[in-house]
Amino acid sequence: MSEQQKISFFLPIIDFFVFLLIAFTVRFLKSDLTLFTSTIILFMLLMVVFNFYSARFQNRSTYFISVITLIIVLNICIIILQFSLFERFIYTKTGLLKINGLSLIYLYIRRYLLFIYLKNNRKNIYILSSSGTEKMESLIKEKASRRNNWHYMGVHKTEDFFTTVRQNLNKEETIVLINNLTSYTEHEQKNILALKMNGYYVHTYADFCELYLNKIAIESINDEWLILSKGFDSIFLSNYSRLKRITDIFLAVIGLTISLPLLLIAAVMIKIDSKGSILFSQTRTGKNGKPFTIYKLRTMRQDAEKDGAKWASQNDSRITPVGNFLRKTRIDEIPQMYNVLIGNMSFIGPRPERPEFDRELSKEIPYYMLRYLIKPGLTGWAQVNYGYGASVEDSKMKLKYDLYYIKNYSFFLDLRIIFKTILIVLFRKGR
Numbered sequence: 001m002s003e004q005q006k007i008s009f010f011l012p013i014i015d016f017f018v019f020l021l022i023a024f025t026v027r028f029l030k031s032d033l034t035l036f037t038s039t040i041i042l043f044m045l046l047m048v049v050f051n052f053y054s055a056r057f058q059n060r061s062t063y064f065i066s067v068i069t070l071i072i073v074l075n076i077c078i079i080i081l082q083f084s085l086f087e088r089f090i091y092t093k094t095g096l097l098k099i100n101g102l103s104l105i106y107l108y109i110r111r112y113l114l115f116i117y118l119k120n121n122r123k124n125i126y127i128l129s130s131s132g133t134e135k136m137e138s139l140i141k142e143k144a145s146r147r148n149n150w151h152y153m154g155v156h157k158t159e160d161f162f163t164t165v166r167q168n169l170n171k172e173e174t175i176v177l178i179n180n181l182t183s184y185t186e187h188e189q190k191n192i193l194a195l196k197m198n199g200y201y202v203h204t205y206a207d208f209c210e211l212y213l214n215k216i217a218i219e220s221i222n223d224e225w226l227i228l229s230k231g232f233d234s235i236f237l238s239n240y241s242r243l244k245r246i247t248d249i250f251l252a253v254i255g256l257t258i259s260l261p262l263l264l265i266a267a268v269m270i271k272i273d274s275k276g277s278i279l280f281s282q283t284r285t286g287k288n289g290k291p292f293t294i295y296k297l298r299t300m301r302q303d304a305e306k307d308g309a310k311w312a313s314q315n316d317s318r319i320t321p322v323g324n325f326l327r328k329t330r331i332d333e334i335p336q337m338y339n340v341l342i343g344n345m346s347f348i349g350p351r352p353e354r355p356e357f358d359r360e361l362s363k364e365i366p367y368y369m370l371r372y373l374i375k376p377g378l379t380g381w382a383q384v385n386y387g388y389g390a391s392v393e394d395s396k397m398k399l400k401y402d403l404y405y406i407k408n409y410s411f412f413l414d415l416r417i418i419f420k421t422i423l424i425v426l427f428r429k430g431r
Helices: 003-025 033-049 060-085 093-120 134-144 158-163 186-197 205-213 223-228 238-273 321-328 336-341 355-364 368-373 381-385 392-407 411-426
Strands: 123-128 150-156 174-178 201-204 279-285 291-297 346-348 377-379
Touching (some): 003 033, 003 093, 033 060, 060 411, 123 134, 123 158, 134 150, 150 158, 158 186, 174 205, 186 201, 205 392, 238 291, 238 321, 238 336, 238 346, 291 336, 336 377, 346 411, 355 368, 355 392, 368 392, 377 411, 381 392, 381 411
Parallel strands (some): 174 201, 346 377
Antiparallel strands (some): 279 291
């Protein structure tokens, strides 16, 4: 069982019983069994959504934001549940304060214990040399420097590793990374198979990136990998697609209605700030490569593309002062809810790009057009993990996250993206 599998299996069980103990301590169970059960389910669900079951160890500021946001969201949900079920408060203010305080204490004790566990369960990462391992080596070096329990142990010849190095290794602490099997000789492949059969964690670079880094290494995959690897089939499951479409329509109607006053204020600010129209429309690529017109609040000067189409960049001089604020807070994206409503877009999916950029990017980046297997979205896995992109290299990196999302398309992944997007908006980490 891998480190991530252990955490994903045992931690939810521990969390469930600890939260049960907290609830008994503040006598939540006496309030109402239905409400009590719903509260525990909510807590466990939010722990999944806020990524508390990841083997990655979050830094202090990120963890603090996640904990506070989780507690705030939990309280809001509890209040909504109480009024939905009983039309009045069942839990007392004192009870809520106690459960918030005890939950906060527990989550920080949990973080410390997880740190100790990860520190004592180090992973030594070895790369078996073959043609094309140079890029793998630089990435693993960089990633290992950020992880407390990852230790990069260098590149080794397959024969040397099999006959000498492995003799002194603990299997549970060792990850062996390989390139595509075809880059090794038949004899080397037999040694790699023997390692796998003897209990070592053996991963291709592509599988390692997906399992540990939540992205697809497009430089290391081929048609065979895409055909044989698990995933991608969820996007064709009609039940979840229908549910997602219904949710999109519901949220778009609610979102446009609630944000109407905000849009009116933004429209006045745009008019005062610079000459030109309030709305900005542009052709973008949609599902299966079909073009559509996207709508946004204008954030650049009216003559921003007088010299032709080009990528926007951070600190772009064409962005107006008001436009900069609208971009940071994502308010400029609100009109795209109309695109969601009419079916051009979804709330979650890869960001739609301009056709003229897509033509160039598809020549430079392998499997680029696979990102349009699903509807583009207002936010997505690439947006919450990588942020803004303004070059071919940025587009390549974002594609790695987009393909991970398409391959692992699920309800829980969508929830994670929604809450990570909320954090980005609240702390103005937009582009």
